Structures are given as structure tokens and as C-alpha cells.
Amino acid sequence: DTEVTQTPKHLVMGMTNKKSLKCEQHMGHRAMYWYKQKAKKPPELMFVYSYEKLSINESVPSRFSPECPNSSLLNLHLHALQPEDSALYLCASSQDWPEDRFYGYTFGSGTRLTVV
Amino acid sequence: TQLLEQSPQFLSIQEGENLTVYCNSSSVFSSLQWYRQEPGEGPVLLVTVVTGGEVKKLKRLTFQFGDARKDSSLHITAAQPGDTGLYLCAGARAGNMLTFGGGTRLMVKP
Numbered sequence: 239d240t241e242v243t244q245t246p247k248h249l250v251m252g253m254t255n256k257k258s259l260k261c262e263q264h265m266g267h268r269a270m271y272w273y274k275q276k277a278k279k280p281p282e283l284m285f286v287y288s289y290e291k292l293s294i295n296e297s298v299p300s301r302f303s304p305e306c307p308n309s310s311l312l313n314l315h316l317h318a319l320q321p322e323d324s325a326l327y328l329c330a331s332s333q334d335w336p337e338d339r340f341y342g343y344t345f346g347s348g349t350r351l352t353v354v
Numbered sequence: 355t356q357l358l359e360q361s362p363q364f365l366s367i368q369e370g371e372n373l374t375v376y377c378n379s380s381s382v383f384s385s386l387q388w389y390r391q392e393p394g395e396g397p398v399l400l401v402t403v404v405t406g407g408e409v410k411k412l413k414r415l416t417f418q419f420g421d422a423r424k425d426s427s428l429h430i431t432a433a434q435p436g437d438t439g440l441y442l443c444a445g446a447r448a449g450n451m452l453t454f455g456g457g458t459r460l461m462v463k464p
Contacts, residue, residue: 242396269450271450271452278459279456279457280442280454280455280456280457281397281442281454282454283451283452283453286449286450286451288450293449293450294449294450294451328396328397330396332450334450335448335449335450336384336448338446338450338452339384339385339402339404339446340385340402340404341402342387342389342399342402343387343397343399343444343452344399345389345396345397345398346396347394347395347396348394348395348396350394
């Protein structure tokens with residue numbers, strides 16, 4: 239299995255809703271990531287988990303709450319989002335540093351989130 | 355200020371032409387990675403270059419890492435419509451930090 243699977247593919251939510259994005263990989267990767275990508279822009283790093291522990295939070299607002307229940311799963315809990323949070327949310331995984339230099343990252347297809 | 359500057363931002367060429375995309379930085383990276391992304395999909399890794407001066411070839415694509423490990427280039431020979439997409443360079447730093455350049459949007463017309 240060489241894939242990162244993200245669900246759902248599309249999500250429309252109101253500003254008062256609570257929803258979760260899910261990500262799964264079975265490649266034995268010990269680093270997992272959330273990226274946010276706005277239209278016609280490159281992905282921007284949000285969170286990094288290394289060995290199931292949060293290692294990097296790029297000053298992301300608390301309405302985004304990541305969770306790593308085990309080495310294969312990564313969730314992103316969403317609450318009280320704003321319309322400007324609408325974007326493509328990408329999950330990725332990799333070997334841990336320094337091996338990720340050689341093997342790169344594997345990205346999922348993303349969740350297209352629309353906040354209304 | 356963006357850590358990685360990619361140029362050009364947009365490129366529209368005819369099938370069969372050659373092109374080069376550049377990725378430049380004032381910072382040193384442990385590796386430079388190139389990805390291609392199609393609409394509605396996540397980026398897909400094309401190649402990683404790790405050693406300064408390294409050159410890697412992937413069919414019609416040639417990737418080069420600068421001697422000082424601050425810049426990289428992607429050259430496509432005889433472009434085809436299937437090469438159309440968003441090309442992203444990304445620099446890897448310690449601590450699982452991968453930073454993307456602004457991207458080059460390539461369109462190859464038949």
C-alpha cells in the first residue's frame with residue numbers, strides 16, 4: 239500500500255458546525271502532516287506529527303485541532319470555521335527526518351472544504 | 355518573504371518545445387524535491403535531489419541541484435500535453451520541515 243487516503247473528498251459546513259477530516263496511511267511512515275492549499279497557491283504547512291506527537295504547529299488558529307490516534311491515522315477537527323478557511327486540506331506522510339530527504343512525501347488527494 | 359522563489363509562474367508552450375523551471379533560495383536545504391500537482395489532486399513526488407551538483411533524469415525531465423544546495427532547475431525536453439500541470443519545488447530542512455515554492459503553472463498545447 240503506497241497511498242495516503244483522505245476522507246471525505248468534499249465537505250460543506252456551516253460556521254457553527256463541528257466536523258472532522260480523516261487521513262490514513264499504511265506505509266509505516268512515522269511523520270504525518272496537514273497542509274492547507276488555497277486556489278492557485280502552493281500548500282502551506284499547518285501541523286507536523288512525528289511518532290504520534292505534535293512537533294510543529296505553524297501558528298494555526300485553535301479552531302483547527304489535530305489529533306494522531308495511532309501511527310496510521312491523522313485527524314483534523316474543525317469547529318467554528320470562517321468562510322476564509324475554505325481551501326483544499328492535504329494530508330501527507332513521510333519517513334521521519336532525516337530519511338524524508340531522500341524519499342520525499344506522499345500526499346493524499348485532499349479534502350475540498352467549503353465554509354458557508 | 356517566500357523562502358523559495360520559483361520562476362516562471364506561468365508558462366504556455368506548444369507541444370514539442372523545451373522549457374526550464376527555476377527554483378531559487380538564499381537558504382541551504384538538505385534536499386530539494388519536485389512535485390507535480392493536477393487540479394483536485396494532491397502533489398505527486400517526481401524526484402528528490404540531495405547532493406550539491408546532482409543531476410537526475412526521469413525520461414524527458416532533467417533535474418539539477420545547485421552546487422551550494424540553494425537552487426534547483428527542472429528541464430523538460432519535447433513537452434507533451436500530458437506534462438500540463440502545476441510544478442512545485444520544495445526544500446527540506448531538519449525537523450520534518452518541507453517548504454514549497456510558489457509553483458509554476460505549465461500548459462502544453464497540442
